[in-house]
Amino acid sequence: MAFLSDTLARVKPSPTIAVTTKAQELKAAGRDVIGLGAGEPDFDTPENIRNAAKRAIDAGKTRYTAVDGIPELKKAICEKFARENGLTYAPNQITVGTGGKQTLYNALMATCNPGDEVIIPAPYWVSYPDMVLLAGGTPVPVVATIETDFKLTPAQLDAAITPKTKWFIFNSPSNPTGAGYTRAELRALCDVLLKHPHVWIMSDDMYEHLVFDDFEFTSPAQIEPKLYDRTLTCNGVSKSYAMTGWRIGYAAGPVALIKAMGTIQSQSTSNPCSVSQYAALEALTGPQDFLAPNRKIFQRRRDLVVSMLNAAQGITCPKPEGAFYVYPDISGCIGKTSAAGTKITDDEVFATALLEETGVAVVFGAAFGLSPNFRVSYATADETLVEACTRIQNFCASLS
């Protein structure tokens, strides 16, 4: 009898975490390494939020809570959806989990049966396909190329839907490309979904607040009220409020689905951390003046990174609408040889050679379902980004 499960054999460890770990190891060994792999803001959690958590500890809010969230937080989430997205939800349509990751996972675990297909636009966040596999479903990646700015077209979505399609996962702005769908682009996808009433929509709005220029964030249930009854709108405080370590995410949807997700959570982790829930309550109900300056900083960094990467030989870097990632294409580097003698056959070899020869850690595109590319997370100081991009430019210039 095998000790390890068949379920485990279906999934692989997160490549983004693997790159971050490798960069940390090299750093610990004394190498001069710049990590552009981690998907988290480099800011501290705002002070008012930290103070709310301290008050919660001192007030003894340290016990088990209701499995899927304290009532005050659920109410604050309902108010957030009404205020920011024009969406009306009641508290029994809200679930709170240990990070956005857990709410997405709960939804898939609660609904996927063997044979059920989940459409995932690629490039995708690395966890979607593996979470679908863990839940027993079948991921169906559909590649959106650089020609359409990494956005799925309505025709592609229509062609991917089969009688077995259970979910369509939608993520805008996207990890790893930063691509954000305009209102018109999302409207066109919603029109396709209206034709297929058996397909549910999982909208991962994690990067809602990180949008630039005059881009307007929209979410499917908001654009098309007829989709409300089959949409799970997912969000969290990790990225917008620099709270990745606190582990609070939430989702809103039909009561029966939310209840089913709570059942899964009740038998795995129970409630998300009590103190973190009070911190998230402050994040959603307290001053929001942290968001705009934050956006400005990220926008400046995006512009810096896009212009420096486009100046590198063999690299084409589109300018995304949001998040804190860019996803440059490296077709012009493939087939060349590095100064240390490595033949760049694909994006994984490129990322490995870049790390070994220049100390810059990025995540290779194959991990996100579209090659040859790599992902840069620019959630780091401007000077560090300038140094990293200069090293990338020099690396590309040295390829022959």
Ligand SMILES: Cc1ncc(COP(=O)(O)O)c(C=O)c1O
């Ligand atoms: C698109 C997307 N969704 C969800 C998550 C999960 O966020 P959390 O840290 O709240 O679990 C991430 C984190 O990287 C993400 O990029």
